Amino acid sequence: MRARSSAAVVASLALILGASHGALAAPPVEQPAFSWTGFTVGLDVGYAWAQASGQDCNWGRNKCPAYSTGADGIVGGAYAAFNWQVDHIVLGIEGDIEGSAVTGTSAFSSPFTNYLYGHAVDESWQASLRARLGYAFDRTLVYVTGGVAYADVFNNLWRLGKSFHAYSETRPGWTVGAGVEQALSDHFTARLEYRYTGFDSSENSVGTNSTILQDLNQQAIRMGIGYKF
Template sequence: MRACTSAASFACLLAVFLGAPLGAPLGALAAPPTEQPAFSWTGVTVGLDVGYAWAQASGHDCNWARTICPAYSTGADGIVGGAYAAFNWQVDHIVLGIEGDIEGSAVAGTSTFSTPSASYLFGHAVDQSWQASLRARLGYAFDRTLVYVTGGVAYADVFNDVWRLGKSFHSYSETRPGWTVGAGVEQALSDHFTARLEYRYTGFDSSENSVGTNSTLLQDLNQQAVRMGIGYKF
């Protein structure tokens, strides 16, 4: 191989350093970097999530004639967590999807209230044991980062207990339907693993249930929740 002279060009010195032939074209000294394919969100993702929820149960405890209806408002909070599954379809930067989840819930709370005709306190307790949803998702993908909104139907098992003088007066459990909306961000950690952070508001349908033999409990229930999740994309 011919040695570089003092008048040799920088390309000559670089060629010697890299071990390339001196006669090789300058463009052959360094190959252009290979462009990595863009990440696609299309596919099925399953995962686990955990979060914290705040709920508010409010309404009236009415007598049989509904002439006396003292109001109550019970705050509840607790951990929620479970599993989810989603199918996403990406077109350019737009990601469309459908997702379902089911969670165990430790959201619970109690409150006290009084009636005009009684000198003692009544009490109310609310407890959610599980909840689920089926939702659509609409997102915008910045390669491996997905920002999305979501909304659909929701269900929860809700337990109510009305008590007075420290003893349970009447209790019942029911599955409450409702609706849920929210937004979140999901990040692809690799080609298969994703992580997400999501906020959702859920409003359940109003309910009306007989309490004992002479009163009716009217109730509205809503919930806010923040969740984190880890998923595997197939």
């Protein structure tokens, strides 16, 4: 009887240990892949540097000394995007609007006069509407982007310490760039992006005495935090 009882106990322990070993060896439950499809809103901040170059033409464009003004400063604002994911490919459209503290000044001389001239450029806001094309490595998205851009640009020229041509205008242009975005959770994302923006050439005149010709381009690096619905 004792031998039979001992055998039964051993058999029971073997079944229990076998069941426990099977439970420990069970494969983990696979988590579903992250989807970038949906609407996202966010905030961004960055640093931009720009170059404004052109000519200050006087006396009916017969005399046009050249100037080149570097500018830089902080940019920051909000963005909204809609993305659609097919397999690993992510297509999207995005718009943003930002306040800008990009400013700069320069001094230049004219070969036609003995005066020392000065030029200042100041951006107050900028915006863009862009397409995005990306490749998703699950929760990491690498993308390129491009579209149209706008900026409010103020220019001021002076000589002998006195302003003689100041004006503000909204400049259209184009922008291209690339970035990487990471899903921190099912709803929050973080991104790092670089963009180059070229604004259309500008011409602004005051009577027949002063015509400002200008090209303006800008580079910027931005960081952003978004919420995906």
